[in-house]
Amino acid sequence: MPEQHSPEILDRRDGPYGEAVLRRRGERYEIIANGCFLMDTSDGRSERALVTAALDAFAEGSPGTAPELLVGGLGVGFSLAQAAADPRPAAVTVLEREQAVIDWHTAADAPLAPFAGTGHQDPRVRIVHDDLLRHLASAEAEARYDVLCLDIDNGPDWTVTESNDSLYGDSGLALLERALTPRGVLAVWSAAPSPEFERRLGSRFRQVWSIELPVEVERGLPDVVHLATR
Template identity: 40%
Template sequence: MKPWTQLDAAAIPGGGTLKLMRRGEDEFSITLGHNELMNSRLKGSEEALASLAIDRIGPRPGLRMLIGGLGMGFTLRAALAALPADAEIVVAELIPAVIAWARGPLASIFAGCLDDPRVTLREADVVAAIREGPSRYDAILLDVDNGPDGLMVESNDRLYDHSGLGAAKAALRSGGVLAVWSAGPDRSFTQRLRQASFAVEEKTVRARAGAGGAKHMIWLAAPQANGAATRPFQPVPRRRR
């Protein structure tokens, strides 16, 4: 098996170092310590984060989406493939090196999607983007850190605590959805979503679409009126391709 080669490294807020690794010509990995955060051959769950959220809210004119975390661009590319020309996608990425990698060593993976006129890429904390004002987004997609039980930046916890969930709920338009990616299940996070008056659906998805691999978790959370009883989503009919 071919060895991994380190292409670059970047310090992250609060300590720790992200490393961009390559094996062979076309396999890339981003690691933190001994943990692999993402791999260019394992994109199924990141793509599902976008497709499940878009299926949930359905077609609507002028749809506006916020993606927290650029990663290797798989969620962004899946969203662009599914959304019409009048949609707008704001991507908030906290770490400058991740943006530089997207336009440099990982450019072939991104395939020009950052130049799509529907995309606005911001070097910013997604917490700030969420708190900019009420009813700004039809969908908020969070693929930040390792999920609610984070590894990278301690301040990411602000996204997933009661205050963060309240801010996300306020930032969503009527009929909107909060979609959250995680490396695994988290029963306490599901409970926090319900306590924040979201109706919650949990989806188990594979890291490698259609080919097995690790199981990841995606929460689809729809705001409910204050005081309304939360209930599970009704299943969404599968769209014909």
């Protein structure tokens, strides 16, 4: 039986979206949002697959084009690590609304920095402290992206932060669609399959499909990447 470790709280902050906590349990780091487990550093395969699947889909529709990539959510850094490890993106923008999470990556002796791979040193990468929907809706946000990868909260049907619900609704999808280039690809990570979210995607995007990513977790449900193209 694997050794059990009691969690050690490394940092706790109250912010505009509630409480954010960084814990260490043995060699594993965990992010807790408003008292609910959000993510940890134990695996990362599904977060990496999110980025790879989206870049592959874009390359299929626009071969030879170096995409502008937006990653929604810095988290523990797995999505950023995969984006930086891939030579295809021309630029990578990472949006993170929790200053605490950015600090856990960028402050001196930042505990989460190693999990971002070469992302923090990659000249193609910039990290922006902002809420995704606010950023996309702002008058200054003239940029359009070829690939949008969203790893925010636990997915469409299980949000820890109530304000994230709008991201997966019609108004949020309208902003995401507007932010994509004509051949752009949207990829959304989810902790479980969401047929209802697929239906909403299908009402707005030309092509929609999902990839299930079985992982060994107690709840037994596969992680899912929902993909859509204009």
